[in-house]
Amino acid sequence: MRIGLDKTFIALQSQNYRRYFVANSISSLGTWMQRLGMSWLVYRLTDSASWLGVMTFFGWFSSFLLMPWAGAMLDSGSRRKILVASQLLGFAQAAFLAIMTHTGLVTVNWLLFLSVLLGLVNAFDMPGRHSFVSDMIDEKKMLANAIALNSISFNMARLLGPALAGIVVAKLGEAPCFMMNSLSFVPMAWVLFRMKLASEAADAADSESFRTRIIEGFRYSATHPVILPAFMLISVMSLMGMSIQMVLMPVIADRHLGGDAATLGYLTSAMGLGAVLGALSLALRKKIDGIELLPPAAFGFYGLFTVFLAYSRSLSVALVLCALMGICIVSGWSASNTLLQTVAEKRMMSRVMSIYMMCFSGMSPIGSLFMGWFSTYTSTSSAMVLGGISCSAASVLYLIFRRGALCSETETETLAVEPSDDADRQK
Numbered sequence: 001m002r003i004g005l006d007k008t009f010i011a012l013q014s015q016n017y018r019r020y021f022v023a024n025s026i027s028s029l030g031t032w033m034q035r036l037g038m039s040w041l042v043y044r045l046t047d048s049a050s051w052l053g054v055m056t057f058f059g060w061f062s063s064f065l066l067m068p069w070a071g072a073m074l075d076s077g078s079r080r081k082i083l084v085a086s087q088l089l090g091f092a093q094a095a096f097l098a099i100m101t102h103t104g105l106v107t108v109n110w111l112l113f114l115s116v117l118l119g120l121v122n123a124f125d126m127p128g129r130h131s132f133v134s135d136m137i138d139e140k141k142m143l144a145n146a147i148a149l150n151s152i153s154f155n156m157a158r159l160l161g162p163a164l165a166g167i168v169v170a171k172l173g174e175a176p177c178f179m180m181n182s183l184s185f186v187p188m189a190w191v192l193f194r195m196k197l198a199s200e201a202a203d204a205a206d207s208e209s210f211r212t213r214i215i216e217g218f219r220y221s222a223t224h225p226v227i228l229p230a231f232m233l234i235s236v237m238s239l240m241g242m243s244i245q246m247v248l249m250p251v252i253a254d255r256h257l258g259g260d261a262a263t264l265g266y267l268t269s270a271m272g273l274g275a276v277l278g279a280l281s282l283a284l285r286k287k288i289d290g291i292e293l294l295p296p297a298a299f300g301f302y303g304l305f306t307v308f309l310a311y312s313r314s315l316s317v318a319l320v321l322c323a324l325m326g327i328c329i330v331s332g333w334s335a336s337n338t339l340l341q342t343v344a345e346k347r348m349m350s351r352v353m354s355i356y357m358m359c360f361s362g363m364s365p366i367g368s369l370f371m372g373w374f375s376t377y378t379s380t381s382s383a384m385v386l387g388g389i390s391c392s393a394a395s396v397l398y399l400i401f402r403r404g405a406l407c408s409e410t411e412t413e414t415l416a417v418e419p420s421d422d423a424d425r426q427k
Helices: 002-008 015-046 049-076 079-102 108-136 140-172 175-194 198-202 210-223 227-256 261-283 291-310 315-343 346-377 380-401 403-426
Strands: none
Touching (some): 015 049, 015 079, 015 175, 079 108, 108 315, 140 261, 227 261, 291 315
């Protein structure tokens, strides 16, 4: 049993990653508490799904605009130092939001401004955190395990954070959630500040301009046989799938299930529980062979479960469906992350991961804006059905597009195994 656990959590053997893992877990918990508090605050102030979509759009689209430059900067400088700065800015944003909410001075306009500010911070923080894992861990086997453990950490926070935030909002209001998130940035900033990496001393200054580096990153991704199709699938999933979670969950909790902030917390936590199970299953994988098949399978089933959730009016059924959706979403995202970090060259890592986050943060706000508008002028159920069918259709198209390459890889693996089998039979 001990040996099995050691293999499951092999990335924790790295001291740097172990400290990062703990600090990142705390930071993720605060992030999820603020997300729920922010969603409920916007919904409380406006009573509108459209405003939820607008808020999400401004927050994520600001990240989208800055990410190409951020990726080039992360690849040319010290990712660790840039991440330290992003933690301090995140701390300041959350603390100011908490003060404004506590004093009753917060308005929709202030929320828009603070959402844009957080989006600018996330433009560096999100691709930086993804690509920084490869700075701490070089071995591919440990890298895949570290990415899976990051998903477990993030989704454990997704399980606990919204449930805790729902109780806090119901009892004390949204401000304490924002203050807790502010404090959660401190351990991460300290761990990153104190961390020593051998790769930093070896890095040489790069004289290429940011414009050249940005163009090179896009050209590399657009001509790669694995990265480009993956980005296309991720874009559709973000546009039509993730927007359902980001915009429509408060409406589902209120109008479909007749609940309140606590109900929203239960739904999000159920999705988080499924996400933890999905991440744990990836951590238990002994090989990364066949990882490319997992994203389309996971995103395809996510679409089907979304359609079922659209017509559910039972809290127990909705919780089960949210858990299944959580398994699918984290399995798809983690597998995509692992696939991209495995096939991308290290010198291009931050630029590839910044474009990866652009596919998420660029498509999600557009989808959130569309879903908020579409659900207002049709119905929430219609918007969810449209989103679910789109995700499943994109997964099928991905498999058709990549069918030849996937078959070739399977045949190669089979041929590699057959000689050893023949030798065993001869013996």
